[in-house]
Amino acid sequence: MASISNQDIDAVLAHVDRSLDDSLARLFELIRIPSVSTDPAYRDQCRAAAEWLSRDLAAIGFEASVRKTTGHPMVVAHEKAASAPHLLFYGHYDVQPVDPLALWTSDPFEPRMEALPNGDTAIVARGASDDKGQLMTFVEACRAWKSVTGKLPVQVSMLFEGEEEAGSPSLAPFLDATADELKADAVFVCDTDMWDRETPAVTTMLRGIYTTEIEITCADQDLHSGMFGNAARNPLQVLSDIVSSLRRTDGGVAVEGFYDGVKELPDAIKALWKRLPFDEEAFLGDIGLRDPAGEAGRSVLEQIWARPSCEINGMSGGYTGEGFKTVIPAKASAKISFRLVEGQDPQAIRDAFQRHVRARIPRDCSVSFRDYGLSPATVMPIDSPFLTRTLQALSTEWQCEAALAGTGGSIPIVGDFKRRLGCDALLVGFARFDNRVHSPNEKYDLSSFHKGIRSWVRILAALAD
Incomplete structure (x- = not known):
């Protein structure tokens, strides 16, 4: 026409x-x-x-x-x-x-x-x-x-x-x-x-997404921490160690192969984003924060738009009610989400994450995975x-x-x-x-x-x- x-x-x-x-x-x-x-x-x-x-x-x-x-x-x-x-x-x-x-x-x-x-x-x-x-x-x-x-x-x-x-x-x-x-x-x-x-x-x-929940089981029942502490494996400790292993000291994701296929942002896009009226300090300040997390040396816009991420969305296990209960729980779980960028294969990310977790599970413990969403x-x-x-x-x-x-x-x-x-x-x-x-x-x-x-x-x- x-x-x-x-x-x-x-x-x-x-x-x-x-x-x-x-x-x-x-x-x-x-x-x-x-x-x-x-x-x-x-x-x-x-x-x-x-x-x-x-x-x-x-x-x-x-x-x-x-x-x-x-x-x-x-x-x-x-x-x-x-x-x-x-x-x-x-x-x-x-x-x-x-x-x-x-x-x-x-x-x-x-x-x-x-x-x-x-x-x-x-x-x-x-x-x-x-x-x-x-x-x-x-x-x-x-x-x-x-x-x-x-x-x-x-x-x-x-x-x-x-x-x-x-x-x-x-x-x-x-x-x-x-x-x-x-x-x-x-x-x-x-x-x-x-x-x-x-x-x-x-x-x-x-960004694409992979959402999953992991559950770690150690003993076959909740245990008295005075009677079994030190001797019995604590799934909350195992879970905490796994969660802390997901990030490198520079803020990047530590899962092997996670960045396979991830490309650097084109210079033309970087130039366009620099012209946008965006205040990094105000963006974080509005939610009560000051220092950017994530990958060191990258702008906030680049991190939230163009870089993949791994976030812990929830953790549970043991006694969390009023008062105190000296218990070693039998199970502990965490909900974890990955935001993915162009070039990442969601299936490959899922497989790499599960390998990462299984490699850190003690031999007398077990882990199960429940996936909620997977899209590129x-x-x-x-x-x-x-x-x-x-x-x-x-x-x-x-x-x-x-x-x-x-x-x-x-x-x-x-x-x-x-x-x-x-x-x-x-x-x-x-x-x-x-x-x-x-x-x-x-x-x-x-x-x-x-x-x-x-x-x-x-x-x-x-x-x-």
């Missing part, structure tokens, strides 16, 4: 501005449907939300349908355009439970507008930010293009799921079954944050034209350089898109860090909703070449 004219873009943006109240009214309709995916009592409401989205997309010309899964349904929609890139847009219509209800200042499913001290206005309701407000920014951008020009600049498919807050159990099999239908040139996910209040961001780096890291190539043009479009709308960000967290669904559809994913979100996502009084700023719609208008135009 030929380049979209500035005149067309300006006309569509003007329509977005004029129609903001109508866009808000549609968002409020969707928010009022209490689509809580984790509670079986809301099963019908989850389906109602899927059906609402399907009808709304059909009303603007998409071929839309509600698809059955073993859980809550998927919404799939297509709008074809000749000779244009094919984009797949992903969002989720399910929301978190509202508990504790007493902490809400109003009905969680009756959206209200609240003036903010900074002059903005907040949309307060469950799902306002995660993910109904974000999802609808893209839908409203498509609606504006169709209303003004009668067509979209690019070919668009949409996939909205209803189980993201429940771990997306139906997504992988659904992608396998619909791979030919949903395969696209790129996937866009709108479920992330801006860099700061005025700086948009594209997240292109997601995902990275969008920085020379991708989809990324370059998206950054340019965001920078134009927000009148500042858009940030190219990573994230320390893991979003397994992005890996599913890569493995099952062969599509790289860009995460473009307009939430702010104070949106109280998953908490009482969740909000989405009106400026995020309005400029989010305008941003997608520009991104769709930028990708039309």
